[in-house]
Amino acid sequence: MYRVSQFFRALVAWVTKRDIGLLSEYLTPPQAELFQRMPRCDQRHGLDVFYALRRKQHHDHDLLAAALLHDVGKSGGGLRLWHRVLIVLIEAIGPQLLDRLAEDEPRSWRYPFFVHQHHPELGAELAQAVGCSPVTVELIRRHQEPPASSPFGTRQDELLAALQEADGVN
């Protein structure tokens, strides 16, 4: 049900001038440009995760930049709305099916599923290319990891847990 409501929110996503104005505080111009190349629904989602973290008094710059860009790896690669609908349905049936469907061949109709499955690594590469900090890049790379069951080992683990929690409810 949550994924369904997330889907409908994506359909009516909007981004305000105030949201865009805020980007310059956390992203350099090339990073903000990368953000604005994302589909509007992913921009909105990044902003929602960002605001959720700030509401919880997280002010770490690396974390907030990662919040804005964590799903940037989904941009490009032909991932369209109907793929996202199908992905939600397939995830409900059996998530392992998505791995079988994904193909690392940009000309294949199955490539968008690959992009979805590998968006953390793809996003980390894009973030690195526009000069994001190593911590931001690692947070993006790790954001879909299963949540840690043990106590935090490092500062990065702690930031990752905060990002995952905010991502999970937005």
Ligand SMILES: [Fe+2]
């Ligand atoms: Fe993600």
Ligand SMILES: [Fe+2]
């Ligand atoms: Fe996300």
